Amino acid sequence: MKFPRNARIFRGQLDVAPFATVLFLLLMFLFVSSLVYTPGVLLQLPLADNLPGTDRPKVAVAIDADGRLYFENQLINEAELKQRLHQAVSRVAEPLILVIQADQAVRYEQALHLALVAREAGFSDAWLATLPRAYAPASQRSLR
Numbered sequence: 001m002k003f004p005r006n007a008r009i010f011r012g013q014l015d016v017a018p019f020a021t022v023l024f025l026l027l028m029f030l031f032v033s034s035l036v037y038t039p040g041v042l043l044q045l046p047l048a049d050n051l052p053g054t055d056r057p058k059v060a061v062a063i064d065a066d067g068r069l070y071f072e073n074q075l076i077n078e079a080e081l082k083q084r085l086h087q088a089v090s091r092v093a094e095p096l097i098l099v100i101q102a103d104q105a106v107r108y109e110q111a112l113h114l115a116l117v118a119r120e121a122g123f124s125d126a127w128l129a130t131l132p133r134a135y136a137p138a139s140q141r142s143l144r
Contacts, residue, residue, distance in 0.1 A: 040073075041062055041064050041070055042064070043062060043064060043101055043102075043103045044065075044103055044104045044105075045101065045102075045103070045104070045129055045130055045131040046104050046128075046130050046131070047130065047131055047132075047133050048130035048131075048132070048133075049132060049133050051130060054097055054127075056094065056095070056096075056097055057092055057094060057096050057097070058096060058097040058098070058099050058127075059085065059088050059096055059097070059098055059099070059123075060098075060099040060100075060101055060129070061081065061085075061098060061099070061100055061101070061114060061118075062100075062101040062102075063100065063101070063102045063103060063106045063110060063111065063114065064103050064106075065103045065104075065105035065106065067106065067110055069081055069114070071084055071085075072084075078117065081117065082117050082120065082121055085098070085117070085118055085121035085122075085123065086121040086122060088121075089121055089122035089123060090122075095123070095124035095125070096122075096123050096124065097123065097124065097125045097126070097127055098114075098115065098118040098123045098125070098126040098127070099126075099127050099128075099129050100114055100115065100126055100127065100128050100129060101129040102114075102128060102129070111128060114126070
């Protein structure tokens with residue numbers, strides 16, 4: 001059976017209005033999406049390349065530039081953090097690693113104190129989180 005062909009190649013002019021409408025909507029979406037609040041703590045991690053990772057279980061604690069501690073995305077004080085870290089160690093059979101996500105402005109003493117608190121809670125290691133240079137903003141990449 002042969003079906004009739006009614007399709008023809010369009011040879012007229014394209015209407016610009018639909019293209020302009022889609023472009024306008026795309027621009028509006030991009031402008032509005034930049035104004036949307038992104039929740040979380042702003043951390044500027046130090047830059048480092050070629051550092052090893054781990055496949056062992058880990059727990060992350062963040063310290064912002066003002067020295068506030070964050071555990072499981074919530075502000076926490078040191079006494080409660082120690083208790084929650086101890087609970088995390090008791091739930092897992094193998095040794096845990098504490099990943100300290102410290103802002104660049106955090107003093108070394110604060111990060112060291114947090115590592116010692118984690119050791120008292122039963123953690124085997126404490127690692128400092130870094131940002132690979134490839135993912136850093138362009139303004140920070142050129143810095144040593």
